[in-house]
Amino acid sequence: MIEETSVLEAVNLGKRYRRTWGLQDCTLTIPKGRVAALVGPNGSGKSTLLRMAAGLQEPSAGTLRVLGQSPSPGTNDLRERVGYLDQDRPLYKSFRVAEMLRFGEMNNPTWSMDVAKNHLALLDIPLRSRVNNLSGGQQAQVALTLCLAKQPELLLLDEPAAALDPVAREDLLRLLMRQVADSGSSVVLSTHALSDVAAICDYVVVLAHARVVLSNDTEYIVETHRILSIVDDSDLVPPPGVTIINEQRSARGRSLLVRVELPFNDDRWRVDRPTLEEIVMAYLREGSPHRDGRHVGEIESGAR
Template identity: 60%
Template sequence: MSEWVLQADSLSKRFGRKWALRDCTVSIPQGKVVALVGPNGAGKSTLLRLAAGLSQPTSGTIEVLGHDPHKSNEDLLRRIGYLDQERPLYRGFRVRELFRFGADANPGWDMQAAHLYVDQLGISLNDRVNSLSGGQQAQVALTMCLAKKPELLILDEPAAALDPVAREDLLRLLMRQVSDNGSSVILSTHALSDVESICDYLVILSHSRIALCDDVDFIVESHRFLSDPTSSNSRLPDGTTIMDTRISGRGVTHLVKMDLPIVDDSWQISEPTLDEIILAYLRQGVRNGLLDHVETPVNTRVLP
């Protein structure tokens, strides 16, 4: 068994003349709940579809649980649960019929769990998919993934467009699965609060490239705000890379990534929240997009 649930090596995907994903090299360890964050069109769905074997890379390689997902290998398919962004379901089916399909198509299907999940969510097995609300459809679609009992869940915006209660229920259901089965999860999301509360690994995609990929705790530990209220051109401590800069009046505040502990009394140091770090990276992605030719990896770049 591979210790990585997903490994990509200079993975690229092009649609016509547009690159949806470019030169992505990333390794995601087992047992994590991974948040895939990035602006719309950054390539999140493309990456997840590649991981689910629904499309194949233009160049580079991707391995999921140690296998090439596009080879349409039944054994691998059994170990993956994929939830598409559009949550496709056979609309004319009743929930019971969808589950029958799931049971027929998956040897590891847990019918009891499937019944329990929808029961908790107040959905009847006799309900038609058509007649369910958007949130309930999302929950049924997620249940289809969970009842497969996969090792890896690949979820494309599982909680998007849900009301707060439905969203909470859905994420809790997901976390229960993680705690019961030890499944790994890769989910894309726009809600930073999800990242904070349920994810322990973070991948930021920006303009078709990986901008950051690491353990959430490590990310928080390795970033700091450095501010100097009186001068805007003080020398930075060694081993730091500026990710974001805000100039106010005379002073300046940098968000820096640090490779060494900072021992420099001339700066006021404070710890950023995860949200602040993510937003800084996303903003930087926007700036890079405007420059639009950057070839150097983001995490070693120093902005002027």
């Protein structure tokens, strides 16, 4: 058996909803063992990609492989190996937590009651509580716990921490990271919180207008982007090998967020290291339609 090195592989993947494309021409590879973030505005295709990966929607174009298989509603083997958490975090509100756990155990051959109970104990969530008496944060934690107790090789999480207060959000992310530390699960999660991406993700996929505009290791991304700024001299063009992602002008000068392939050395420019958040933001902005209809040129693929 060939060992899979990627958990998700899409080639020209597309999903059409009536007249519009929910995801278009999406080519990307997410390596195994990563915590990957899908970032992009609402409607950019994050949920569509996750739902297709979970086998809940069929692609309209291209191919998709998850853990080496093509996901479809009938693929039982994948259903055990993949955990999917919808952004609505569906729970049976009138159930007690313990009943939810039993329900999970009955439906999942790979279920670990120990994992479920350990997580909930660490979170101080009593098993006898009814789901609808729990806070929003606790409900999110229970929903994630149910997903983690399946012990899937791959977790697909659609905005797992959305609408949580800062403490609940941090608890949830730590719960997830503990699982990654213990079991080595791979994670693909969508989020709007760029600070979470910087803290926990080691792979980032930026989607804009149903297309992939950036997809790579966070470390590689951070190492290959710089902010160049210059006072006056507004016509100076950066040297070759530098791709401008985003440009901001002020009355006195310019500031460029650029991708550099080689060490940049040009004394006329002041060089700073952008944060991951700044880089992702630049790609998100450049992907937006009001910028003279131009999108960030070529897709940066996962190849290193």
